[in-house]
Amino acid sequence: MALTRISWPLPALAAWACAWLVFVALQRIPGFPPVAALLLACLVGTVASVLGGSWWRRGLIAAGFPLSLALLGAASLPTWAWLLPLALLLLVYPLNAWRDAPLFPTPHRALHALAAQAPLAPGARVLDAGSGLGDGLMALRHAYPAAQLEGLEWSWPLRLLCALRCPWARVRRGDMWAADWSGYQLVYLFQRPESMARAAAKAQAEMAPGTWLVSLEFAVPGVLPCAQLRPASGRVVWLYRMPGAAAPGA
Template identity: 65%
Template structure:
């Protein structure tokens, strides 16, 4: 279950619980059938990643039962929440972060930790409703702000909330990060190694990759900002790729001292 993109594990568990309640309802009293069906997603919840996903997986089916008993509706009406979920959270974005906003003031100290020139271009990769862009603007009031969001609905809402930013619809992994001085993410732990690899491939030397909450595995940040609630902002400065690549070529070819001198000073 941990390998499945969210929210597929929750949908599978809730669907299995619903089918189980139908089957058990033929052989057991209705109350026992519902109790056993509700126990299924609860038993499956430890396999979800993160406490909030475990809670949502465990409570989703019982909550749906309570709502349906309180206000019985036609079965097709329950497709409306699923349609809204797909509109806000398209299938292609299931491997990225859920809709969690950047807390107010979370990036207030970022300008001092990662200074940028006036007019620098900043990208909020996966901008959601725009809370990250608003926090970035507080840290860099004279920068140029851009956001990218896969969900069309969230892109519209973000553009409405942040008229001073250029917000477009797209895939953060297919977008080109080369022109940005700083890329900000509030993604998932599983996404961070990929994000740093993309930044090191596309971004210029001396630029910044900033992550709220989740660090890049086995990568040493230049700085960290501690927030309330044990949250952390991780700052990674993009290394000089030309020096790293030059050193790699030098070790692979093992040139002579004269060749090394010509190769270094001849550029």
């Protein structure tokens, strides 16, 4: 995502300034509830936090506005209102998704050599399991412009942003572990090392022979990949082909 390359701490300063602007502007509307103003201003910070390239940066972007508000004592709010920033953070970064992966985007050119190693027929169905903000889908689109691209994302705000950024893909909210992978010719993951054995077992159980499981950065432990892409600068892409006869269209 180009915005993540803006030098630090500019994303934080911009997010805090926007959150304060929203808060002050809403406070000026006669009768506007201060708790709603807090909620909307925190929403600005929380959404902007996805621009932080690491956990502590995301936390700083999201927490800057509510912390500065609390320190300045610039609003009289009920005690429970201070739980709102936390609730927003949990919406964007739901706890169950933390077990699989925090939000890190696929670099846009990371998959440019993928189609040569894992060719797919036009119209093949490709899933980004845990599609985040859509960067993986964008990289997949570069690799497979004629594929039917789908994203599945646990966090509903991320799912909405992903659908906005990738209008050409079908993006749904859901749990990638509960979803059926059997209709896909390729499932792409950028998750965590700990998730890879489970993902490989699910792919083996559900995906047709000859289809592909592709993982950015993390290999399936103890399984020989069918191929690897090693871009000069960047993360390794691991390719696993489901054993058996090749599926039509794979």
